[in-house]
Amino acid sequence: MRSLWRIAQTALCEWENALRSRRALVLLLLYLAAAVLCMNGTISVLGKMETELVRVLRLPDSGQAGVVSETLWKSKSFRNMIAAGVDDRLVFEDISKRHPVELLYAWFAFFCAPLLVVLVSGTRVAEDLRTGVARYMLVRTSRLEWSLGKYAGQALMIACALAVSAVGAWCVALYRLPAATAGRLFLPMLGWGASAWFYSLAWLGLALGLSHLTRSAMRATAFGILGIGVFEVLPHFFPEVEAILPSGARLGLWRTSFTPQAVAVFHLATLGLVYFMAGAAVFARRDA
Amino acid sequence: MTGFALETRNLVKRYGRRRVLDGFTLAVPRGAVLGLVGANGAGKTTWMMTVAGLLRPASGTIDILGGGPFDAAIHAGRLALLPQDSELPLEATPTGLFYRFGRLQGLSAETARRSAAEVLKAVNLADRAKSSIRSLSHGMRTRVRVAQCFLGNPELVLLDEPLNGLDPLEADRLRRFLRARAGKQTIVISSHNLHDVEQLCTHVAFVENGKVVRMDTMSALTRGRSLESVFLEQAGERPEADELSPAERLVAKLKERGLTCVTAESCTGGGVGSAITAVPGSSAVFLGGVISYANEVKRDVLGVPQEVLDVHGAVSPECAERMASGARNLLKADLAVSLTGIAGPDGGSAEKPVGLVWFGLATKDGVRTEKMVFSGDRASVRAQAVDHALGLLLSAV
Numbered sequence: 001m002r003s004l005w006r007i008a009q010t011a012l013c014e015w016e017n018a019l020r021s022r023r024a025l026v027l028l029l030l031y032l033a034a035a036v037l038c039m040n041g042t043i044s045v046l047g048k049m050e051t052e053l054v055r056v057l058r059l060p061d062s063g064q065a066g067v068v069s070e071t072l073w074k075s076k077s078f079r080n081m082i083a084a085g086v087d088d089r090l091v092f093e094d095i096s097k098r099h100p101v102e103l104l105y106a107w108f109a110f111f112c113a114p115l116l117v118v119l120v121s122g123t124r125v126a127e128d129l130r131t132g133v134a135r136y137m138l139v140r141t142s143r144l145e146w147s148l149g150k151y152a153g154q155a156l157m158i159a160c161a162l163a164v165s166a167v168g169a170w171c172v173a174l175y176r177l178p179a180a181t182a183g184r185l186f187l188p189m190l191g192w193g194a195s196a197w198f199y200s201l202a203w204l205g206l207a208l209g210l211s212h213l214t215r216s217a218m219r220a221t222a223f224g225i226l227g228i229g230v231f232e233v234l235p236h237f238f239p240e241v242e243a244i245l246p247s248g249a250r251l252g253l254w255r256t257s258f259t260p261q262a263v264a265v266f267h268l269a270t271l272g273l274v275y276f277m278a279g280a281a282v283f284a285r286r287d288a
Numbered sequence: 289m290t291g292f293a294l295e296t297r298n299l300v301k302r303y304g305r306r307r308v309l310d311g312f313t314l315a316v317p318r319g320a321v322l323g324l325v326g327a328n329g330a331g332k333t334t335w336m337m338t339v340a341g342l343l344r345p346a347s348g349t350i351d352i353l354g355g356g357p358f359d360a361a362i363h364a365g366r367l368a369l370l371p372q373d374s375e376l377p378l379e380a381t382p383t384g385l386f387y388r389f390g391r392l393q394g395l396s397a398e399t400a401r402r403s404a405a406e407v408l409k410a411v412n413l414a415d416r417a418k419s420s421i422r423s424l425s426h427g428m429r430t431r432v433r434v435a436q437c438f439l440g441n442p443e444l445v446l447l448d449e450p451l452n453g454l455d456p457l458e459a460d461r462l463r464r465f466l467r468a469r470a471g472k473q474t475i476v477i478s479s480h481n482l483h484d485v486e487q488l489c490t491h492v493a494f495v496e497n498g499k500v501v502r503m504d505t506m507s508a509l510t511r512g513r514s515l516e517s518v519f520l521e522q523a524g525e526r527p528e529a530d531e532l533s534p535a536e537r538l539v540a541k542l543k544e545r546g547l548t549c550v551t552a553e554s555c556t557g558g559g560v561g562s563a564i565t566a567v568p569g570s571s572a573v574f575l576g577g578v579i580s581y582a583n584e585v586k587r588d589v590l591g592v593p594q595e596v597l598d599v600h601g602a603v604s605p606e607c608a609e610r611m612a613s614g615a616r617n618l619l620k621a622d623l624a625v626s627l628t629g630i631a632g633p634d635g636g637s638a639e640k641p642v643g644l645v646w647f648g649l650a651t652k653d654g655v656r657t658e659k660m661v662f663s664g665d666r667a668s669v670r671a672q673a674v675d676h677a678l679g680l681l682l683s684a685v
Contacts, residue, residue, distance in 0.1 A: 002361065006392055013388040020379035020420070132374025136436060139340050139369045140392040142360040288342040 006141045010149020011156065013137075018124070018157045027120050028161050031112065035165035038108045039172040043101065094256040101177065102188045105169045109162060109196035110250065114203040116161060118224030121154040122207035125279075126220035129288060138288050147280040151208055158200050166193035195253040198265045202246035203228070205272030209279025246271060292351075293318045293444050293474035294339065299348030301334055301498075308334045309345065310498035316444075316491075321470045323485035323506075324478040325519055326495030332478040333372050335495075336446045340369045353443055365393030368437040372448040372478075375429075378422040382408055382432050385421070386439055393440050400439075407435040410465050412458065427454050434462060438469070445475045451484055460668070463487060486515040494522050512566040534678040535563040535570075541685040542573035549681055551577035552590055552615035552626035554602065555645060559674040560625065575621050580611060586628075590614030603628050605646050605657040612648030613655050623684050624650040625677045629660075631669045645673045649680045 018024050079096060086092040095103060125147070128134040137146050166189045173189075174182040210223040235242040242248035249271070252264025294316040301309035309331050316322050324332045337343045339350055341358030355362040376385060383404055390400025408417045411431035416424060421432060430453050437445050450466070451459045466488055469475060479485050485492060486506065492515065493503040502509070502522060510518050514533040532540065542549060551560045561577040564570050578589055583602055586592040592610040600606045608626050616624035629645025636642035643662040648655055658680065662672040 006360070006364075009388060009391045013385075013392075016384065016388075017377045017379050022379070132371055133377050135337075135340075135342055135369065135371040135374045136376060136389070137392070138342055138360075139358075139367060140360065140364045140389060145360065285344070287337075287344055 003142075003145055006145045007149045007152060010137065010141055010146055011152035014124070014150050014153025015156045018120075018153060019160075023123075024120050024157065027116070028164065031116050031161055032165050032168045034112065035105070035108060035169045036172050039101075039105060039169040040176065042104045043172070043176045046100070046104075088251055090260075091251050091254045095254055097256065098188065099181070099185055101173050101181075102185050102192060105166065105173075105189050106192035106195070106254070108169070109165065109192055110199055110253075113158075113162070113196045113200040114228045114246075115225075117154075117158060117200050117203040118207045118221060118228060120157065120161065121204055122211055122224035123217035123220050124150055124154060125208055125211035125283075126214050127217045130215040130217065134288055143284050143288070144280060147208075147212065147276070147283065151204065151276055154204055154208065155197075155201060158204060159197050162193040162197050162200070163190065166190050195261075198268055199246065199250060199253055201272040202249075202268040202275070203272070205274065205276035206231070206246075209275040209277070212279035212283035244271065291317055293320075293353055294476070295349075295351045296335070296339065297349045299335065299338060299350065300346045301331075301338055301343060302346050308498055309338065309348075312348070312495075312499050314493055314500045314503065316474055316476055318474055319471050320491045321466070321475045321477065321489045322491040322493060323489035324476060324493055324495055325480075325482065325485055325515070327523070328480075330495040331498040332495050333448055334498075336369065336448050336476070336478060337371065340367065340371075340446060342369075342371070365395070365440050366443045368439070368442040368445045370433055370437050370445075370447040370450055374433070376421050376432060376436070379420060381418050381420055382413065382435070383417040386436060389436055390439050393442075395440050403439050403441075407438045408432075410438070411435045412461060427458055430454055431458065431462065438473075441473065443473060445469075445473055447475065447477045449479055450477060451479065451481060459484075460664075482514075482516045482519055486510070494519065496523075512568055533563075533567075534675060534682060535567050538678055538682050538685070539564065539567040539570045539573055541682065543569070545685055547622040547685060548573055548575050549623040549625070550575050550615050550619040550621040551677070552611040552624060552648075553577060553579055553677075554581055554586070554611070554626075554628040555631045556627055556670050556673050556677070557581060559670055560627070560677045563674055563678060575619050578615055578618070586611060590618065601640070603630055603640055603644060603646060605648075605659065608646035608648035608657050609655045610648075612650035616650040622652065623681055624648075625681050626650075627673055627677050629669070629673060631666045631673075633666060643669050645669070645676070647673075647677060647680055649684055651684050 082096070083089070083092045086095070134146070141149070170182065170186050170189050173185055206227050207224040210227055211220040214220050214223065231245050232247065235245060235247055246268060249264045249267035252260040252267070255261055292315040295314070297313050299309045299312040300307060312331060312335050326332050334343060338345050339352065339358065350357040352358060352363055353366055358367065386404035386407070387400050390403055391397065395403060405414070405417070408414050411434060413428060413431055413435065416428060421429060424432065434447065434450050437447060451462060454462060463484065466475065470490065477485065477488060489506055491503065491505050492509050493500045495501070514536065517532060517536065553560055558577065558579045561574070564574045578585070580586040580590055583597050586602060586607065587594055587597065590611050591614040592607055596604070596606045596610055608628050611626035611628060612624045615626060626648035627645055630636050630640060630642050632642035641661060645660050645662065647658045647660065660676055662669045664672070
């Protein structure tokens with residue numbers, strides 16, 4: 001219990017400091033801006049696509065993006081096209097029940113989450129070791145408690161970033177789509193933010209685990225970006241390793257039923273902890 | 289429970305092939321203020337970091353407060369460290385950070401808040417408690433770093449160069465703060481400033497090439513000499529004349545010239561005589577002194593005329609002149625120095641402010657006087673007056 005208490009205190013300390021950090025603030029604002037611009041841009045592109053598709057497929061034109069997209073979504077030819085792209089029948093069936101605008105946000109959140117995590121959180125341990133901040137903490141808490149506190153604090157930070165970006169993206173949807181449609185999208189978009197957060201836990205474990213190996217923030221960031229690249233490319237050459245990579249559990253979060261989602265969440269959280277603990281184990285044996 | 293707050297035995301720490309700690313053995317008595325003295329690279333910082341669990345030793349044993357090597361479950365809140373060249377989180381505020389530190393140490397929310405406010409007040413930063421650390425000056429950040437060591441009154445405090453980068457006023461304030469802690473906590477101070485170590489510490493350990501080569505109480509180690517001269521002697525270097533204290537230089541010069549001296553002191557109450565007699569062998573050159581604190585003693589013993597005291601006052605050039613000549617004649621010495629002044633905090637006036645001290649120097653050629661106005665508190669004025677009197681005597685030898 002005492003350990004849990006110290007982890008919680010370290011997490012709160014980390015979260016408070018991260019929230020006040022200029023670097024984190026700039027990155028969060030950039031992420032929010034990216035979410036807003038992405039949403040705005042894709043709605044515009046969608047509108048143009050719709051116009052074109054309406055002409056080619058001879059569908060009735062409602063004149064507004066999103067509304068037409070739902071119609072598109074339900075058309076057989078369009079569904080066949082998307083199903084071929086998703087390459088997973090169950091996932092396709094689940095996402096075909098969703099509104100395309102919320103899927104746009106989901107795609108953005110999932111695509112950018114690893115990068116967000118590496119840029120915002122990947123430097124935190126290395127930076128504290130370089131500046132000596134860690135030394136003030138490590139005479140008050142054990143190394144493992146400190147590391148786990150950093151993980152929890154950064155997980156909280158990423159949750160805030162994803163929540164803010166979901167709200168920002170929803171505001172764009174509210175502005176660009178009919179109010180009734182946008183109103184229905186608020187909770188689903190927050191839900192996708194939550195799914196992206198679970199997905200980010202694995203990457204957070206990787207980024208912070210790697211951050212334990214160096215005292216240089218630049219090197220920690222480079223390690224993180226390299227890690228993303230390797231983890232994304234590896235399954236293309238060795239499909240059997242996908243089970244121990246975040247991509248192996250990612251699709252479960254796109255399902256709507258509880259069981260595959262819960263399995264995916266457990267899988268990703270476990271992967272994150274394993275990556276993280278590997279870094280923390282190395283740190284436990286070295287000088288702080 | 290042993291009588292030691294901290295014991296390390298044969299501690300070895302390597303960086304590559306270099307043994308930075310090479311059998312570092314040291315026992316710090318409970319309640320002591322121990323100064324770690326040694327050249328750059330001697331291993332002082334490495335030892336502190338190793339004790340605090342930040343560096344992994346290759347071999348050796350550590351016993352902190354009877355609980356073995358550092359373990360957060362046992363020692364969090366009982367051991368504090370001021371690491372050298374380590375920043376605090378720039379985005380945090382001292383209050384917020386100290387509250388979290390206090391909570392981590394196991395203090396209740398209320399105690400953590402109170403302790404944070406107390407230590408920040410003690411280092412004169414109460415008004416900046418809610419500013420971000422980024423906005424504080426270098427000296428202020430140093431004071432915050434020192435203050436965090438005293439949150440919750442830990443039993444053992446390790447301070448690595450605590451006074452580096454402080455202006456003289458704040459350094460003095462911090463010295464007094466640390467001195468007030470003596471006996472209540474065990475404190476280990478690593479410093480290159482031997483004057484600070486001499487002022488603050490009850491015990492000293494000399495560190496060379498990763499091991500302790502000598503450790504004792506301050507008085508047993510120095511025996512009236514300055515710590516600096518003992519340190520240089522330990523290091524195998526004969527102190528140069530300008531590395532000796534003024535009193536040591538004075539005694540050496542008086543011996544060289546075959547001269548004697550005496551003192552007539554008022555506001556310093558024998559401080560000049562005390563400084564001279566602290567030097568071994570001073571009996572050959574120092575005959576004695578008169579502490580003429582009361583006007584009656586100035587008049588009856590030193591022969592200062594009552595008229596001088598009535599017309600000019602005890603703090604006057606006329607009085608200093610008569611005191612010096614009276615002492616020289618009375619004790620039959622070659623040189624006499626006198627001083628009379630207002631050390632404060634009360635007794636000053638527009639004409640004769642606190643800090644005013646008149647000096648007299650009597651030689652075979654006559655008497656000359658000097659006026660000085662010192663700043664600082666009573667102790668500081670008295671200390672400066674003693675130094676100046678020794679300087680006057682030195683100038684006459």
